[in-house]
Amino acid sequence: MLIEQLINGLTLGSIYAIVALGFTLVFGVLGIINMAHGEIFMFGAFIGVMITSTLNAPLWVAFLGAIIITAIMGYLLERFALRPLRHKQGVSHLAPLISTIGVSILLENLSHHLFGAGNHPFRTSFAEISFQIGSITIYLVQIVIFVISIVLMLVLTFWLGKTRAGKALRATAENLETASLLGVDTKKTILMTVIIASAMGGIAGILVGMAFNSVTPQMGLSMGLKGLAIIILGGMGSVRGAMLGGLILGLAETFIVVYGDSGYRDAIAFLAIIIILLIRPQGLFGQKIST
Amino acid sequence: MLAELINPYYLQVGCFILINIILGISVYITLSTGQLSLANAGFMGIGAYTSALLTIHFDLPIIIGIIIGALVAALCGVLIGIPTLRLQGVYLAIVTLGFGEVIRVIFVNWETLTNGSVGISGIPHIGREILKTLQGFGFQPMSIGLQNNQFIFLSIFILLLLITIFVIWFFRRQHQSRVGRAFAAIKLDEKAAESMGINITYYKVLAFAQGALVAGFAGAMYAHILAYISPADFAYHRAVEILIFVVFGGSEVIWGPIFGAFFLTLMPEVLRFISEYRYMIYGLIIIIMMAVRPQGLIDVPLLKALSKKGRKRGQKHGTGNHKSM
Numbered sequence: 126m127l128i129e130q131l132i133n134g135l136t137l138g139s140i141y142a143i144v145a146l147g148f149t150l151v152f153g154v155l156g157i158i159n160m161a162h163g164e165i166f167m168f169g170a171f172i173g174v175m176i177t178s179t180l181n182a183p184l185w186v187a188f189l190g191a192i193i194i195t196a197i198m199g200y201l202l203e204r205f206a207l208r209p210l211r212h213k214q215g216v217s218h219l220a221p222l223i224s225t226i227g228v229s230i231l232l233e234n235l236s237h238h239l240f241g242a243g244n245h246p247f248r249t250s251f252a253e254i255s256f257q258i259g260s261i262t263i264y265l266v267q268i269v270i271f272v273i274s275i276v277l278m279l280v281l282t283f284w285l286g287k288t289r290a291g292k293a294l295r296a297t298a299e300n301l302e303t304a305s306l307l308g309v310d311t312k313k314t315i316l317m318t319v320i321i322a323s324a325m326g327g328i329a330g331i332l333v334g335m336a337f338n339s340v341t342p343q344m345g346l347s348m349g350l351k352g353l354a355i356i357i358l359g360g361m362g363s364v365r366g367a368m369l370g371g372l373i374l375g376l377a378e379t380f381i382v383v384y385g386d387s388g389y390r391d392a393i394a395f396l397a398i399i400i401i402l403l404i405r406p407q408g409l410f411g412q413k414i415s416t
Numbered sequence: 417m418l419a420e421l422i423n424p425y426y427l428q429v430g431c432f433i434l435i436n437i438i439l440g441i442s443v444y445i446t447l448s449t450g451q452l453s454l455a456n457a458g459f460m461g462i463g464a465y466t467s468a469l470l471t472i473h474f475d476l477p478i479i480i481g482i483i484i485g486a487l488v489a490a491l492c493g494v495l496i497g498i499p500t501l502r503l504q505g506v507y508l509a510i511v512t513l514g515f516g517e518v519i520r521v522i523f524v525n526w527e528t529l530t531n532g533s534v535g536i537s538g539i540p541h542i543g544r545e546i547l548k549t550l551q552g553f554g555f556q557p558m559s560i561g562l563q564n565n566q567f568i569f570l571s572i573f574i575l576l577l578l579i580t581i582f583v584i585w586f587f588r589r590q591h592q593s594r595v596g597r598a599f600a601a602i603k604l605d606e607k608a609a610e611s612m613g614i615n616i617t618y619y620k621v622l623a624f625a626q627g628a629l630v631a632g633f634a635g636a637m638y639a640h641i642l643a644y645i646s647p648a649d650f651a652y653h654r655a656v657e658i659l660i661f662v663v664f665g666g667s668e669v670i671w672g673p674i675f676g677a678f679f680l681t682l683m684p685e686v687l688r689f690i691s692e693y694r695y696m697i698y699g700l701i702i703i704i705m706m707a708v709r710p711q712g713l714i715d716v717p718l719l720k721a722l723s724k725k726g727r728k729r730g731q732k733h734g735t736g737n738h739k740s741m
Contacts, residue, residue: 158506209707218505219452220710223663226656227702234695346652350517353510388525395514402511403499 128261130383131376136267136336138375139274143329144348145355145367146281147322153362154298154318156218160225161202163349164232165323169195169330170340171236174245191327199323202228203316229349236342244341247334270332277325278368285364294318298362347391354394358401360408370409422562427569431641433681434576435634438583440661440673442630445587447667448596449623450603452505454655455496455512456631458519459489461650463632464639465523465530468539471640478542482636489632490625497624501617516655523647535646542575542640543568572641579637583630587670599623660698664705666712675714 144166151159169191176187206224254265285291296304297314305311333348334340355374359366374397378390401408439460446453467485470476476484500511524533547557547568557567590596598619601609610616639645665676684694705712 158510206703206706210710213710217710219509220706222452222506222509223659224703224706226659227699227706229699230656230702231696231699234693234699238692238696350513350652354514357507357510386525389521392518392521395518398514399499399511399518402503402507 129263130379132261132263132267134376134379135372136270136375137379138372139271140329140333140336140371141348141351141355141375142368142371143274143277143325143332144352145359145371146277146364147325147329148352148356149359149362149364149367150281150318150322150325152356154294154315155207155221157207157221157225158353159202159319159322160222160349161206161228161232162322162326162352163345163347164229164236165195165198165202165345166326166330166333166348167236167340167342167345168198168232169327170247170334170344171240171245171330172327173331173334174247174340175240178246178248188328188331191331192324195327195330196320196324198232199320200316202323203319207315207319229345233342233345236345240342242342244339247338247340266335270336273328273332274368274371277328278364281364290314290317351394354398357398357408358394360410363408363410366408366410422566422570424565424569427566427573429682429685430573431569431576433678434573434580435638435641436658436661436677436681437580437674438630438634438637439658440665440677441583441587441670442627442634443658443662444667444670444673445630446623446627447662448591448599448603449620450606451620451623452509452659453512453624453627454509454659455493455515455519456627456658457650457652457655458512458516459493459628459631460635460638460654461519461523461645461647462492463489463635464645464650465536466632467636468536468639468645469529471540472536472538478540478545478640482633482640485636485639486629486633489635490629493625493628493632494621497621497628498617500624501620513652513655516650516652520647520651523650530647533647535644535649536639537644539639539643539645541568541643542637543572546571546575576637584670584674591670595619595622657698660702663712664701666714668711668715669719671719672712672714676712 144162147162147166148159151157151162172191172194173187176182176190177184180186182190202225206228207221210221210224256263256265283291285295293304293309293314294317296307296309297311301311304314329348330340333344351374355370356362356367358373359368359370374394377393377397381387381393382390439456442456442459443453446456463482463485465485466488467478467481470484471478471481496512496515500508503511523530526532530536547564557564562570591599598609598614601612601614602616602619606616635650638649661676661680662673663676664680665674666672680698687694690697
């Protein structure tokens with residue numbers, strides 16, 4: 126029982142972590158909270174449902190489709206909601222936040238029109254495969270989700286730390302003007318960051334659809350808010366923090382459902398950030414804020 | 417003649433416009449110190465629930481319920497405002513957003529008190545109470561040619577209109593006072609303001625509490641006009657809706673949120689045939705506004721231009737004493 130719950134918690138936590146990685150990438154480079162990330166995640170899940178149930182295509186096609194569509198959405202988001210605000214004189218630093226809230230409202234209601242308000246089941250035979258180890262049941266999906274999230278984090282850490290593009294990205298995050306002077310194509314770097322973050326949201330969407338067998342237009346909002354809570358918990362712009370914060374939240378939520386009052390599950394994330402901001406405002410792994 | 421003009425439906429829409437104006441002002445106040453608070457929907461909920469529960473369970477008069485509701489919301493504002501002062505910009509926005517969510521979750525789960533997600537119905541209706549009181553003095557709506565129903569909505573509308581005018585008057589006065597100048601200084605540059613001897617902590621908490629008070633008041637009025645509230649009324653979407661009033665209208669001057677609330681509440685009523693797409697249009701408006709006019713429709717230069725025009729016209733007609741904004 127305990128181990129099963131532990132596995133459930135880790136699965137949930139891994140998904141949270143992938144969502145939070147998308148947030149943290151955009152924040153790290155642009156200093157912008159992308160409120161539309163949850164909705165892009167939700168679109169990824171819906172595209173997975175559409176491809177597997179309506180077109181009866183195999184799962185890898187669904188993954189590919191979701192990644193492509195959410196990457197395109199990321200491009201549109203950067204091109205039309207974020208780029209016009211950059212380099213504009215006298216724009217409040219809250220303007221991009223509000224602009225992405227606009228995108229999230231647009232996308233949520235668009236999905237109501239496209240997919241209907243109801244709950245869509247995510248039917249794949251893959252989600253039913255399970256193992257018995259003693260008295261414990263483990264679903265293959267859970268292992269896949271956990272592995273994917275770990276791989277994503279490792280690839281991201283390697284990419285940010287070792288590759289040319291990753292270095293360009295970190296330079297841009299450090300200082301946009303200086304990076305630009307040193308020959309980094311900041312425009313391209315920022316665009317790429319938003320696209321990668323969005324595609325990760327799409328991957329997380331499909332994983333959630335498989336794990337919980339349900340996709341609704343409202344899931345973007347609750348996941349988006351939790352993703353925000355996680356990056357504050359882990360520290361803004363920190364890849365490790367996002368990963369660990371996600372796992373902590375996933376475990377905490379699973380255990381409060383088992384041992385406490387399930388109704389308060391959705392409040393944990395926010396209580397946690399209110400507390401963390403009072404004790405350690407930079408988050409568990411964040412850099413000390415100098416301003 | 418009068419009786420035909422007064423349509424309860426129009427009055428109801430008018431009441432919502434006024435409540436939304438008050439809510440818009442509540443965000444404007446906190447924003448005038450440069451703090452973005454997304455907790456105002458939560459404060460509104462606190463005001464609404466406090467007042468509703470007090471009037472239902474303790475038979476308090478509505479007016480006392482509303483006042484206590486607003487004060488409790490203000491108290492929560494102080495309690496939230498003090499610790500969150502060290503946070504800036506997006507951090508504050510997220511924490512206040514989180515606070516709103518926590519409030520909603522509490523409303524949903526504290527079923528013995530709040531009736532859970534079903535919500536509270538049978539809240540004393542402010543218009544009916546006014547009518548009852550007046551009838552106690554021997555007044556009949558028929559004597560001025562109105563149905564009871566019309567009179568109820570008319571009385572609420574007039575009451576709200578007076579309150580809204582008072583709120584606008586008060587905060588315009590405050591804007592030109594020492595407090596308003598301190599707010600503006602903090603918004604422009606906190607460190608500079610501090611070195612000029614402005615007590616930042618005091619003024620920021622003051623702005624936060626004022627916003628919470630006004631939002632709580634609007635929430636209490638909302639509860640007593642609709643006679644029904646549920647946690648969904650005060651969730652994320654409400655917080656964003658209030659924010660949009662301010663963003664659309666403009667957050668620099670008080671006329672911005674007033675215009676934003678007026679226009680955006682009226683728009684879906686006028687454009688009933690596309691009400692299905694209302695929120696999609698909302699989203700588009702926000703994106704376009706941020707790209708084209710991030711300060712909102714109404715800003716200081718626009719007002720100056722308008723008042724200059726007005727002054728010119730005034731001189732032509734020989735009156736000449738046009739008050740500047």
